[in-house]
Amino acid sequence: MNGYGTIIVGGGASGLFCAAALKGGKDVLVLERGERAGRKLSATGNGQGNVSNLHMSADHYFHQSGDSRGVLSRGLALHGREDMLAFLEGLGGLFVADGRGRVYPTGKQASSVTDLLRFRLAEKGVRIAAGMRVRSLRREADGFVAEAEGAAGAECFFARRVVLCTGGSAAKNFGTDGSAYALATAFGHTLTPLYPSLVQLKTEREAIRGLKGIRAEARLSAFAGRGREKRKLAEERGDLIFTDYGVSGDAVFRLSAFLTDRLGKEEISLSAEFLPDVSPERLLRALRRKRAAFPSLADGELAGGIVNNALGRAIARRSDGTPEGQAARIKDFPLAVTGSLGFDGAQVTKGGIPLDEADENLQSRLAPGLYFAGEILDVDGECGGYNLQWAYSSARLVADGIDGISGRQER
Ligand SMILES: Cc1cc2nc3c(=O)[nH]c(=O)nc-3n(C[C@H](O)[C@H](O)[C@H](O)COP(=O)(O)OP(=O)(O)OC[C@H]3O[C@@H](n4cnc5c(N)ncnc54)[C@H](O)[C@@H]3O)c2cc1C
Incomplete structure (x- = not known):
């Protein structure tokens, strides 16, 4: 069985951001069920990639569960729009806002953001295993075993930490059909009611x-x-x-x-x-x-x-x-x-794992070593770049937690 420091389940927006931000490289594995990582990210904003918004604040987000640790505001304060753009521009991207404050890459191609993240992962030696659908996750010794199914059959991977970045129930053509919530509920996590959002x-x-x-x-x-x-x-x-x-x-x-x-x-x-x-x-x-x-x-x-x-x-x-x-x-x-039009027509899922089931770095309070980032959590944003911003902010909180960076140091 292959062993890693961190397994990231889901190579979507938050999974790629998290892998790109983590200090480690060769000890990080991304398991993605689709044939390629970042397929949804490349389709965002009508293919133009509306990654954030100038009018960023927690007021543009919804959550049904209590946010006793203020994790949403904390994520936006520590890793908000400026931090996200500094991170992506540090990799060579360039971004501008339109008249509504919506931030896009200057080339107006969402795939350019995916590329920056893919290049970064390749530089760091992060392994992306695409076409591998994680079916189950279980605790073992001081970590977790992820059982994934690929074209060649089932394979098990061990890591000390696992980050669930598997998205929600919206837009199942991008690999997000809601089935991955079971990976979290198996550890006792609950889900707030789920609704389609940004939908006809x-x-x-x-x-x-x-x-x-x-x-x-x-x-x-x-x-x-x-x-x-x-x-x-x-x-x-x-x-x-x-x-x-x-x-x-x-x-x-x-x-x-x-x-x-x-x-x-x-x-x-x-x-x-x-x-x-x-x-x-x-x-x-x-x-x-x-x-x-x-x-x-x-x-x-x-x-x-x-x-x-x-x-x-x-x-x-x-x-x-x-x-x-x-x-x-x-x-x-x-x-x-x-x-x-329901989840098939929706871009985003409203609801998910309650925020108060995780700590300020989005580590599970029920299964230490298990983390969550992105849409799997009970946070959804308005239309206009808020959801990709949350994917980034939450992924960075997780990376901070795993790398032992405190909020104070980070600022
Ligand atoms: C058409 C469209 C346009 C959008 N445009 C914008 C926009 O312009 N701006 C914006 O802010 N937001 C936009 N969004 C919303 C935004 O894309 C999502 O909120 C964001 O991608 C969520 O990131 P995530 O990492 O949580 O999940 P996702 O990006 O959905 O990634 C989850 C990944 O996990 C994988 N996965 C799921 N289950 C498993 C499993 N069992 N094993 C392995 N892998 C698994 C999936 O294949 C997927 O790749 C758009 C959404 C859609 C559908």
């Missing part, structure tokens, strides 16, 4: 009839509850794309992070404000002028040209047809949310 939303069908394929800019708000109990959850501005099942587009993706854990528990609705840069008064004046110019125009044609024609017909159908009614509907187009 299903809505009532009648409201979106005839709109499939229409893309419009909107200020999109999400609400929970009904009547006087109704409260706003979040608001995002961006593209809204109508589909046959509901809505997609970047504004929807971003909003989904605030609501998927509430679906089925309370009423969730969206309100789209179209023409967000046109005042309600100006919009109403235009619709009145059009009605005055063409008194016999069908109600369904009135808003056409001011908004997309098909959208104009849906707006007329969902209003009393008057210029006043249509203007109001353009500014408040309600959609009841009935579900999401």
Whole structure:
């Protein structure tokens, strides 16, 4: 049986960051079930790699479990955006932010980030064993035995420490189908409820009839509850794309992070404000002028040209047809949310191993020597580079713990 100092299970974002940050090299083994490490990382940000955000803070993250050690804030304070960019630029990368604060490699290729990490691992002598799916993990002597299955059959590996970087349940085409949680629960760890996040939303069908394929800019708000109990959850501005099942587009993706854990528990609705840069008064004046110019125009044609024609017909159908009614509907187009496209459509998993089951360096409190980094933990971020930042920050906390670097020294 091959022996190592540290086995990292999962060669995704956090696994590669952790292996790259660890002091050791030849005594580190990365076991990745896919044919290549970093496949998801290379696909992030529509292939452009949105690795972090200028507006970084714990406010952009969600967790259901208690964070008694403030590990999320600690990770961002010790190994936040600046630290991540210094680390990657130290390897020869170069990064810039766009107008929304989203940080990308200057070449706009996510694969360039994967390459930097792969080159670093090769320099250090870290072994990446791809096509090896870890089936079980057990304690033995002063370490752990990982049993992995590859094309040539099963193989066992021993290490004093194991880092689980196996991601969550979202986007199973990248090797993350949720099956690896069992490696942690076998040691008594629990999971908070899991939900898909950064995902398309299903809505009532009648409201979106005839709109499939229409893309419009909107200020999109999400609400929970009904009547006087109704409260706003979040608001995002961006593209809204109508589909046959509901809505997609970047504004929807971003909003989904605030609501998927509430679906089925309370009423969730969206309100789209179209023409967000046109005042309600100006919009109403235009619709009145059009009605005055063409008194016999069908109600369904009135808003056409001011908004997309098909959208104009849906707006007329969902209003009393008057210029006043249509203007109001353009500014408040309600959609009841009935579900999401689930983990297959999602980019991220909400929920995971509770933070209070690990110490400040993300070492298991139940199985010393076992560590966690990335999406496997009960931390998910908003859309915009926050999830890769967490993959980095958490991986660095683990590397600090393994290498015996205290937070004080690190600063
Ligand atoms: C299409 C897409 C685009 C995204 N874009 C962005 C973006 O632009 N910015 C951003 O911040 N976030 C983005 N994300 C989210 C981000 O990629 C993830 O949050 C991040 O990769 C999580 O890192 P991780 O290391 O925890 O898990 P992952 O990167 O998912 O890696 C987990 C790895 O573990 C492996 N694995 C699983 N089980 C086993 C096992 N039993 N044995 C061995 N290996 C195993 C998997 O094959 C996988 O390679 C995107 C996600 C998707 C799907």
